[in-house]
Amino acid sequence: MRTRRLGVTTALALTAGLLVGLPLSATAAADCLSEPPAGLLQPSCDDTVPPDTALGGVSTAPNAAGWVATSTMAFAFTGAHIDADAGALSFECRLDGPAMAHDWTACTSPRTYEGLVDSDAAYTFSVRAVDTADRAYAYGGFGNVEQVEDIDSSPATFSWGQDTLAPVSFVNPDLYDEETPQQPVVVGRSVGIRLNSNEAGVGFVCEVDGVGTPCTPGAWRYEGAESGRHYFRARSIDKAGTPSVWSETTEFFVPADLIARRGFSRVKKSGAFDETLVKSKTKGARLVLPKQRVGELRLYAPTAPAYGKVRVKVGATNWHVVNLAGPRSAQKEFVVFNRYQGSRTGKVIIEVLTRNKPVFLDAIVARTNVFQG
Template identity: 75%
Template sequence: MRTRRLGLVTTLALACGLLVGVPLGARPAAAAADCLSEARSGLSQCDDTVPPETALTGVSVQPNAAGWVATGTVSFAFAGQHGDADADAVGFECRLDGPVQAHDWSSCTSPRTYQGLADSDVARYVFSVRAVDLADQAITYSFLMPDEPGEDYDATPATLTWGQDTVAPVGFVNPDLYDRQTPQQPVVIARSVPIRLHSNEAGATFECEVDGQGTPCTPGAWRYADAPSGRHFFRARSVDKAGTASAWSATSEFFIPSDLRGRQGWSVVKKSAAFDQTLVTSKREGARLVLPKQRVGELRLYAPTAPSYGRVRVKVGATNWRVVDLAGARSAQREFVVLDRYQGSRTGKIIIEVLSRNKPVFLDAIVARTNVFQA
C-alpha cells in the first residue's frame, strides 16, 4: 500500500525553519498530492516511499526438480517497473551469495552473468536482484528524517537458489553372480538377479537397462526381479543430483533356466527351495518330458538328489542318450551338465525319459542354450 509522509514533513520543516531563521509567518509550500518522486527544494518537500517492483524474466539454465544445475556459468535476465504513475528511471542492484565469498549489493544491468562458479556439495548459491528508483535514491529526504530501508529499492528482491555439480559421477556396477562352468555368461537359478550398484557421489541415482530396455533400479544391493527365462544383457550408469550421468558400465550377461511344468504324465510338487518353487516328478519307467525342437550347444539339468531316487536319460534330436543318476547324497538342488558348450551344437527336440522302475525322480529346471561365446 502506498504511504506518504506529509504532515510530519510539514512539522519538521517548521522546526527546521525556526532553527535556520525562517520567519514564523512563512509556511512551507504544499507537497504534491500524490508525491510520485522525491523533491527537496526550500520548504517544498516530498518523500516517495513506494519503491519499484522486480521480476526475474529468464535464467540460462533452470535448476532441476532437486534444485541443482550442471554448469558453472549462469545468466539472469530481469526487469523492473513502478507500480504507480512514477516516471523515475529504474535501475538494478544484484548480489550473489553461496560457496564463493558473499558479495554486497552492487549496480548491475540485465542480463547478469556469473562464470567459473565452484561446485559445492553443501552450500547453495543465491542470486538476488532488486529494482531501484534512481532519482529517489540520489536524494536524502531529510537529515532529521532519512529514507527508511526499502523506500527507494524493492525490499523483496527477486531471487533464485540452486546447487551446482559439474563433475560426472563414477558408477560401480557389480552383478553378484558366479558360475564355474561359464563365468562370463553365468546361469542364475532364480528369477531374482542380485546386482550391486554404487556411486562415488552421495545422493546419486542409477539408470539401468535389461536387454536394451530401461528398468527401475536403486543404489545399493538391488535385485532385478521376475526375470524371464533365457539370455539377458544388463548395464547401468550413475546419475548425480544435477542430472549428469556417468559412462555406461560394461554389459553383463546372464541366463535364466526354464521350468519343466506343464508336461503330461508328470505331477507337480511344491518346493520352496526349487526354481519357481515347484518340481515335476514321476516314478513310471518310460515317462518322458519332451521340449520343442531347438538348437542346443549347452544343456544343463537341475534336480534334487537322494539315495532313493532313480535315473533319467537325456538326448537332443538323433544324438546319443546321456544318463543322469539322481541317486546320491541328499541335496535340494544339484546341477548336471549333460552337454557342455565345447561339444558342438545339435538341433532337435530335447527328450528326458525315466529309466528307473518304482523309483521316483524329481526334476527342477533346464538350461538349453546355443554355444555362443562372448566377443
C-alpha cells in the first residue's frame, strides 16, 4: 500500500503553529492529497500516492504467437487516482523497438503509430499516468525528505512482433519420369516433396486433390498415396499469419498393385510395390483388369535370365509381348505402349506365354492420355 510522506521544516512549523494555532499533523494530513498546501504559512506537503494506468484496447490483436500483419497500431488507455485525490491527470507514452522508437513524451488516448517497419525484434508500447497538478509543484522544504515522483511507477505495457509482407514458397517435388516429366509415375505410396520459404519460422498448408493434408517445412513426405492420378499444391504461412500464393500444381500418378488370380500365387517381396509380387509358371494363366479407357500402359516387374514372357492387350487390340528374361533387377519398367500411340477401351489382359519358366509381376499403370491442363 502506498503512503504519503510529510515534509515539515522546523522553523516553518513553529511559525505556523504560533500563527494558526492548529495541530500541525491535522493540517498536513489534509493537504497531502494535493500539492501545494492550501496556505502559504501551512507546512509543505508531498502527495506520495501516484495514479494508476490501464490499457483499454489495441487496434489489432496479435495472433497466438504475438505477431501482427499491420504497420499501424493504436492504443487506448485510462488513468485513475487510487486515493481521494481529485486532481487532473495527463499521460506519457514511450515506444521501444526497431524503428520510430522514442522516450517518454506527452500523449493522449488513443495513441496511434503508423508506418512501423517489419523486424524480428519486438515492439513495446508503454504508457503512464501523471498527476498533472502535483507534478507542477516542486517540493521545496528545507528538511531531508525527498519528493516522490507524481507518476505511475509501473506503466502499462504492450509488446508485439510485426510482419506485413507475404512469404514466398518454394515447393520442389522429388519426382522424375523420363517418359512423362509433367505427369510422373511414382512407384510407391510415399511421395517426397521439399517445402521451403524465404522467411524463417513459417508453417505450410498442403493440399492433395483439393483436400488439406498436414505437412512440415523442409524434406517432407506425403504418405499413403492411393493408386491413380493426384494433384499437389502448397503455400507457406508466416509468423503473423500471412499466407503466400499457392504453388503451381504438381501432378503425379501411382500404379495399381496386381492381385493374384487363378494360375498365379502371391509372393511377399521387400522393396516391391506394396511389398508383394504375383508369380506364375502356368502357360495361359491370366490376370484380367476391369474394362477401362487406356492411353498409356506400363508394367513393372523384376527380371532375371531364367524368367519367362507375358503378353498384354486392351480389349480387342493386338497383343504386346513383354520379355522378363534379362539381367537380374528387382524392378524394371516396361512401357507396353505410350500415350502418343492412341487410346484403347476394354479389359486389360495379361497372359503368361511360357511354360515352366517363372514370371513375377509387380504393378501396372493403365491411364488415359489426358495431358496436364
